[in-house]
Amino acid sequence: MELGTNSTPSVQPNEVENLVQTGFTLIDVREDDEWISGHYAYATHIPMGKIMESMNSFKQNEKYIFVCRSGSRSAKVTNYMISQGIEAYNMSGGMKELRNFTEEIYDKEGNPGQII
Numbered sequence: 001m002e003l004g005t006n007s008t009p010s011v012q013p014n015e016v017e018n019l020v021q022t023g024f025t026l027i028d029v030r031e032d033d034e035w036i037s038g039h040y041a042y043a044t045h046i047p048m049g050k051i052m053e054s055m056n057s058f059k060q061n062e063k064y065i066f067v068c069r070s071g072s073r074s075a076k077v078t079n080y081m082i083s084q085g086i087e088a089y090n091m092s093g094g095m096k097e098l099r100n101f102t103e104e105i106y107d108k109e110g111n112p113g114q115i116i
C-alpha cells in the first residue's frame with residue numbers, strides 16, 4: 001500500500017486479491033452499465049452517486065478498497081470515506097489495470113466480462 005495521487009492511500013491491482021482474502025471489502029463505484037458489462041467477482045457494487053445514501057452500510061472497524069474504471073472516481077470516494085472516519089484505499093489504475101491480474105471478471109450472466 002502507498003499514497004496515490006493527491007496523497008490518497010492506494011493499493012496496487014496486483015495486491016487486491018490477497019487483500020480481499022484477508023478481510024478488505026472491495027467496493028466498485030462505477031455506473032450500472034459498467035458493472036453489468038464486467039466486474040470483479042468478489043466486489044460489491046455501490047455506484048458513486050449512491051455512496052452518501054449508503055453510509056450506514058460502512059463500518060468503522062472494517063477496511064475498504066474503492067475501484068472505478070481508471071482510479072479517478074474511486075479516489076474521490078476514498079478521500080470522502082477517509083473524511084468520514086472510514087479506513088479506505090483507492091485501487092490504482094482501476095478495473096483497467098485489475099483485469100491484468102485476475103481471471104475473476106464477469107458480466108451479469110457470469111460470462112467473462114469486459115471493462116467499459
